[in-house]
Amino acid sequence: MKVHYKINEKDYSFEIHPGKVLLDVLRENGFTEVKGNCYMGTCGACTVIINGAPKTSCTVLAAQVNDAEIITIKGIGSVLKPHPLQEAFIKKGAVQCGYCTPGTILSAYALLQKNPNPTDEEIKRAIDGNLCRCTGYVQQIEAIKFAIKLLTEEK
Amino acid sequence: MENKVIGKDVNKIDALGLVTGEPVFTDDIKLPNMLHIKFLYSPHANAIIEDIDTSEAEKLPQVHLVLTYKNTPQVCHTTAGQGWPEPSPYDTCMFNKHVRYVGERVAAVAAETEEAAQEALKLIKVKYNVLPKVFDPEEALKDSAVKVHEEEYIQGVVDPKRNLVSHIEVKAGDVEKGFKEADVVVEHTFETQFAQHCPIETHATISYLDENGRIVIRTSTQVPYHVRRIVSQVLSVPLSKIRVIKPRIGGGFGSKQEIILEEVCAFVTLKTGKPARAVYTREEEFISSRTRHPMKITVKIGAKKDGKFTAIKMYALSNTGAYGTHGLTVASNTGSKTLPLYNKAPNVEFIADVVYTNLPVPGAYRGYGATQGYACLEQVVDMVAEKLNIDPITIRKINHIRKGETSPIFEALGEGREGVVQYIESESIDTLIDIGAKEIGFFEKWGKKIRNGSKVRGVGMSLHMQGSGIPKIDMGSSIIKLNEDGSVNVLYGGTDIGTGLDTVVAQIVGEVLGIKPDSVIVYPSDTDITPFDKGAYASSGTYISGGAVKAAAINLRDQILKVAREMFKELDSKDYILENGFVISPRSAKKVSLSEIAYDTLYVKKQKQLIGIGSFMSESSPPPFAAHFVEIEVDEETGIITPIKYVAAVDCGKVINPELTRGQIIGAIVNGIGYALSEEYKFGENGRMLNPNFFDYRIPSSRDVPEILPIIVETFDPTGPFGAKSVSEININGPIPAIGNALFDALGIRLNSSPYTPEKVLKAIRNKQ
Numbered sequence: 001m002k003v004h005y006k007i008n009e010k011d012y013s014f015e016i017h018p019g020k021v022l023l024d025v026l027r028e029n030g031f032t033e034v035k036g037n038c039y040m041g042t043c044g045a046c047t048v049i050i051n052g053a054p055k056t057s058c059t060v061l062a063a064q065v066n067d068a069e070i071i072t073i074k075g076i077g078s079v080l081k082p083h084p085l086q087e088a089f090i091k092k093g094a095v096q097c098g099y100c101t102p103g104t105i106l107s108a109y110a111l112l113q114k115n116p117n118p119t120d121e122e123i124k125r126a127i128d129g130n131l132c133r134c135t136g137y138v139q140q141i142e143a144i145k146f147a148i149k150l151l152t153e154e155k
Numbered sequence: 156m157e158n159k160v161i162g163k164d165v166n167k168i169d170a171l172g173l174v175t176g177e178p179v180f181t182d183d184i185k186l187p188n189m190l191h192i193k194f195l196y197s198p199h200a201n202a203i204i205e206d207i208d209t210s211e212a213e214k215l216p217q218v219h220l221v222l223t224y225k226n227t228p229q230v231c232h233t234t235a236g237q238g239w240p241e242p243s244p245y246d247t248c249m250f251n252k253h254v255r256y257v258g259e260r261v262a263a264v265a266a267e268t269e270e271a272a273q274e275a276l277k278l279i280k281v282k283y284n285v286l287p288k289v290f291d292p293e294e295a296l297k298d299s300a301v302k303v304h305e306e307e308y309i310q311g312v313v314d315p316k317r318n319l320v321s322h323i324e325v326k327a328g329d330v331e332k333g334f335k336e337a338d339v340v341v342e343h344t345f346e347t348q349f350a351q352h353c354p355i356e357t358h359a360t361i362s363y364l365d366e367n368g369r370i371v372i373r374t375s376t377q378v379p380y381h382v383r384r385i386v387s388q389v390l391s392v393p394l395s396k397i398r399v400i401k402p403r404i405g406g407g408f409g410s411k412q413e414i415i416l417e418e419v420c421a422f423v424t425l426k427t428g429k430p431a432r433a434v435y436t437r438e439e440e441f442i443s444s445r446t447r448h449p450m451k452i453t454v455k456i457g458a459k460k461d462g463k464f465t466a467i468k469m470y471a472l473s474n475t476g477a478y479g480t481h482g483l484t485v486a487s488n489t490g491s492k493t494l495p496l497y498n499k500a501p502n503v504e505f506i507a508d509v510v511y512t513n514l515p516v517p518g519a520y521r522g523y524g525a526t527q528g529y530a531c532l533e534q535v536v537d538m539v540a541e542k543l544n545i546d547p548i549t550i551r552k553i554n555h556i557r558k559g560e561t562s563p564i565f566e567a568l569g570e571g572r573e574g575v576v577q578y579i580e581s582e583s584i585d586t587l588i589d590i591g592a593k594e595i596g597f598f599e600k601w602g603k604k605i606r607n608g609s610k611v612r613g614v615g616m617s618l619h620m621q622g623s624g625i626p627k628i629d630m631g632s633s634i635i636k637l638n639e640d641g642s643v644n645v646l647y648g649g650t651d652i653g654t655g656l657d658t659v660v661a662q663i664v665g666e667v668l669g670i671k672p673d674s675v676i677v678y679p680s681d682t683d684i685t686p687f688d689k690g691a692y693a694s695s696g697t698y699i700s701g702g703a704v705k706a707a708a709i710n711l712r713d714q715i716l717k718v719a720r721e722m723f724k725e726l727d728s729k730d731y732i733l734e735n736g737f738v739i740s741p742r743s744a745k746k747v748s749l750s751e752i753a754y755d756t757l758y759v760k761k762q763k764q765l766i767g768i769g770s771f772m773s774e775s776s777p778p779p780f781a782a783h784f785v786e787i788e789v790d791e792e793t794g795i796i797t798p799i800k801y802v803a804a805v806d807c808g809k810v811i812n813p814e815l816t817r818g819q820i821i822g823a824i825v826n827g828i829g830y831a832l833s834e835e836y837k838f839g840e841n842g843r844m845l846n847p848n849f850f851d852y853r854i855p856s857s858r859d860v861p862e863i864l865p866i867i868v869e870t871f872d873p874t875g876p877f878g879a880k881s882v883s884e885i886n887i888n889g890p891i892p893a894i895g896n897a898l899f900d901a902l903g904i905r906l907n908s909s910p911y912t913p914e915k916v917l918k919a920i921r922n923k924q
Contacts, residue, residue: 032183033176035405037357038437042849045355073176086174090166093814096822097653098173099356099405105174124857131849133353133406134653135818136825137857 003066007031008075016062022048023057026072033073035099044130047103048072054110056129073102076109084154085109088147089140096134104130108144117148159734160665161877164814165672168658169403169651179403181359181375186430189361190219190265190423192416193272194433195279196443197254197261200290200513200842201301202283204252204261211278212264217271219427221279222263224250227422230389231308235480235518236378236412238628238689242571244311244320244479246304249389249418254283255303255477256513257843258442265423265431288513288842289318292451292474295510303477303511312479320475321483321509321571325490327563330455333466333502337457339542344453345531346908347891349446349836350829352520353854356405357440360416362423363430365398370421373400377411377650378690379680389418390425397421401680404652408826409519410445411652412692413480441847445518446836448485449474452531456500462545462553464500469493469528471507476516482509483571485517488524491574492778493532495562496620499554503564513842519692521823522887525621526830530909533617533892537899547896548588548597551618558582570693575626577775581870581880584618587782587804590866591616594802595784604901609792612799613901616784617892621885622776623875624695631688631695631703632770635664635711639757641736641749642674643711648688649700650680654883655815656696660704662811663876667708668715669733670749686768694779694881697811701876702771711767718752718765777872779807779880783824783889785861787897791920794913796832796894798861803886806868809878813867819882820865827890829855835910 003025004013016025023046026034034057036046041059048057049071077083082090085105089095104127111118111126118126123144124137132140172179209221227249235243250260262279266272289301295318304315313319334340360374370392376382379399387394404411416433423431435444450473457466471489475482490505520526540550556562558579566576592598597614605612633647645664651657661675679685688700716728719738723745732739739746756765784802789795803820810816833853837845846852871878891909899905904919 028185032178035176035180035356037434038849040437040848040850043355043437073174077175079171079175079177082171082175086171089174090170093164093167093818095167095170095173096655096818097354097356097404097406098170099180099354099653101174102176124860127857129856131353131355131854131856133355133408133826133854134822136821136823136855136863137860138821138863139814139818141857 001063003062006069008072018063020062021058022060022062022065025062026057031072033102035102045100045103047106047130049106049110054107073106084150085147088143088150092139092143092146094135094139094143100130100132104140158666160662160672161811165658165662165812167655168661168677180356180405181361181373181402182434186363189430189432190427191269191272192263192265192419192423192431192433193276194260195262195276197257197259199283199285200257200288201286202254204281205284206282208280212275215271215275217267218264218275220265220423222250224252228390232385232389233480234414236381236414236690239384242484243481244309246309246312247478256515257841258515263419290512290514290842292472292510292512295512303513318511319508320479320511321486323486323507325505325567327567328502330466330468330502330504334457337465338460339539340457341535341538341542342455343535343538344451344907345534346451347449347527347530348909349449350834351441351446352408352410354406354408354410357435357437358416358444359434360420361430361432362420364424364428369396369398370424371398372417372421373402374417375404375411376401377407377652377692379650379682380648380687381690382414382417383682385414386418386421390422398683401650407652408521412519413445415444438847442515442844446515447520448517450527452527454531454535456535456539458539458543460543462543462550464497464554466502467494467497467500468504473507473509474512475509476512476514478516480516481518485524487568487571489528491564491568492525492621493528495564496556496618497554498556498560498562521884526888529617529619529888530891534895537896547616548592552585555584570625575775580777580874581808581872582780583806583868583870584780586868587780587806591782591784591802591804594864595786595800597784601900610788610790611901612786612788613897614786615893615896615900617889619781619885619888620778621694621881622778623698623881624773624776625693626773626776629689629693629695629699630770630772631700632686633704633707634686635707635767637753637765639750639753641670641753642676644676644678645704646678646685647700647704648680648685649696650691652691654696655812656700658815659697659701659811663701663705664708667705667712670736694884697879698875698881699771699773703769705876706769706771707767710769711765714765715752718756719747722747773874775874777874777880779882779885781805781885783893785893785897787894789898789901794916796911796916798828800862802864803889804866804868806870807882808870808872808875808880810867810869811879816867816882817865820886821863823886824863824890825855825860827887831890831894832910
């Protein structure tokens with residue numbers, strides 16, 4: 001079957017097998033910035049933003065979100081122009097192996113879209129589904145708070 | 156002279172590509188005509204494959220190859236990525252006719268799609284002769300027990316008839332005499348569990364032939380050079396025909412110090428000529444990669460009334476599962492990385508047995524046996540203190556090792572062989588203890604059992620040491636070349652698996668050459684391009700690989716100085732300074748930039764490439780030290796333990812990058828908290844893991860993390876680069892004993908196994924009543 005998505009503000013059509021999950025469709029079509037491999041929605045590495053909400057793309061059938069607007073980590077910043085959240089993660093030592101980082105940043109991005117001044121507890125809750133084995137989360141939380149400062153200054 | 160780059164928070168040099176999701180991991184590149192490999196696993200804990208029929212699977216149009224023990228090399232080897240000759244037994248083949256645990260690989264299918272490979276697996280018919288099994292290491296040691304390994308060809312196993320892989324016995328003085336002299340003697344047994352590393356990137360390997368028919372392996376590994384050597388051994392392919400590339404690695408923690416997928420991928424590529432890909436799912440990572448060695452440890456300590464230890468005896472029974480990878484060395488470290496900490500005890504004995512069972516295969520895991528040793532030792536130290544009415548801090552201060560001192564254990568016990576004589580050259584344990592105690596408010600809270608309804612507070616501490624590399628074995632090396640703009644390329648074999656080693660390397664080289672880390676281009680771990688490095692294990696990144704790049708940088712600096720001296724027409728360069736990309740002669744105030752020197756040497760005069768080379772091998776393994784303090788709240792009604800605040804005061808020598816160091820400390824603590832409170836393999840009666848996913852195997856998430864305060868107390872170790880020691884492993888050792896001691900402080904109960912689940916806590920509360 002054919003599906004159509006708007007990914008990072010560009011239109012795409014893919015021919016897919018109806019049983020495929022979104023994570024695999026994205027990766028097979030070159031969106032390798034979406035990491036992940038648990039296929040149970042438990043680790044959060046494959047988080048993307050679908051119609052404004054962060055979702056684990058390994059538990060979403062690709063067919064089920066036909067016509068959706070999808071944002072991957074490449075949709076919020078790039079090597080040449082990183083988003084303040086990405087800058088903050090670099091600056092605050094919140095990146096170790098980096099495998100969980102895109103998913104975690106997208107969860108934080110979705111939070112800040114809806115709630116620009118979250119409490120510590122709200123930040124923790126937002127990234128609760130993004131498991132990290134390297135950092136122990138402390139520097140990630142510090143980075144998100146630092147990004148809020150950067151974003152406020154931008155305004 | 157003050158450091159310019161060392162000790163500064165330089166941004167991690169690979170972080171930009173990581174935060175933007177660039178295709179930097181093994182599985183992020185796709186090659187045309189790639190075959191996907193999927194595995195069939197044994198449903199039995201112990202069985203001989205009587206017959207295996209793959210003909211139906213092979214008929215599927217998209218299937219290119221089906222592998223079993225019948226058509227793969229039967230080369231007996233170890234999967235442990237250790238230096239040659241490996242201290243682990245040679246007891247496994249790529250595929251074994253005799254499968255020894257639920258989750259052992261029985262066959263592999265290489266097909267054009269993952270779906271086709273999965274489909275083909277269903278068509279493989281296996282007839283098993285199911286054998287009796289043994290899960291309990293104590294059972295396994297009995298003469299009547301099931302023999303896990305009966306094959307003729309295994310090497311390096313002490314006594315296969317008793318399932319005994321290794322036996323270690325180390326003595327200093329006479330412990331029995333020591334116990335007789337003691338005023339109190341305490342003995343306690345503690346069991347640790349099967350636990351998994353859970354790197355968020357699972358094992359992944361792709362392989363392909365290059366244009367000259369050589370095998371290229373791009374793999375998520377900690378040990379690219381050992382991968383090359385072992386794949387060459389297993390496939391009987393010359394080493395020169397293999398290239399191993401390490402891209403960015405999504406965490407390892409020891410699980411990737413193992414050759415698991417590489418030999419299979421390479422074999423498929425060799426047989427089909429096509430690129431091959433094997434990526435473990437999370438479930439496969441649990442059941443078929445590696446775990447931590449579960450151990451049953453008994454510690455007996457004798458002490459005088461004044462608190463001074465007269466004897467320490469430790470016995471460790473290590474369950475090495477179906478294969479002996481890392482079995483001997485992990486058990487060695489259980490003693491060697493713990494007992495020297497209390498060198499005031501004149502009589503010390505360490506005995507360990509490493510035993511085969513029909514359970515999944517433990518391997519290397521951050522902490523590497525020391526974690527299991529401390530889990531018991533540090534609780535027994537508290538028990539001794541309690542018996543003597545001494546506080547936990549004082550008893551440790553009386554007995555711990557100090558700068559300038561040694562321990563007989565250093566010499567007696569190395570990694571699976573004799574160790575080396577070594578003296579402690581940097582140490583600040585008393586400071587660590589005092590700072591940590593003050594920060595947690597130890598004396599204000601200890602013994603107070605502060606209660607809020609059914610919730611009771613407690614505080615506990617533990618003390619630790621580790622090592623920095625394996626002395627006289629671990630080696631790293633580096634090549635550094637100077638470019639026209641004064642920048643340098645660093646080629647080194649070390650393996651950054653997420654720790655920040657590449658960044659530390661850039662800082663060390665930048666410091667030596669007086670250039671910014673931005674001008675240091677780091678190229679790691681590609682066996683065709685970079686010189687040898689044993690890889691990322693044994694807390695040796697900064698210490699060994701960092702030592703290697705420092706040696707190479709000094710070698711290059713000397714050449715740069717010689718050219719500058721000739722340019723300045725001066726007699727010696729002893730007092731020259733390298734800073735901001737210039738060489739300066741303070742005498743004459745002459746200066747020349749590294750860029751000018753590079754142009755001159757590449758294009759103008761006595762042309763040659765200035766290139767520094769260096770290797771580093773250490774004669775000793777200087778231990779970092781850490782004092783951990785935790786405050787917990789335990790609910791008597793639910794049995795739930797909640798860590799409230801965790802303080803780790805750490806001496807890792809000179810800190811090269813504070814922010815990265817903090818990250819190593821916090822990450823290890825949180826990993827350790829998971830190990831202490833929730834993480835464990837649950838097995839069914841047949842030996843199958845029942846919880847191979849993150850729903851049922853709970854690792855800490857952002858909401859499980861208490862307030863964590865890493866405090867770094869700098870010392871200077873003369874043997875390390877700029878005074879640095881290691882930091883990556885030590886801090887995982889704290890949570891089990893520190894939380895255990897805090898639990899005793901809160902409720903007066905002591906559990907005899909980890910993890911401290913609510914069920915166990917409640918049971919202990921009931922037993923006490």
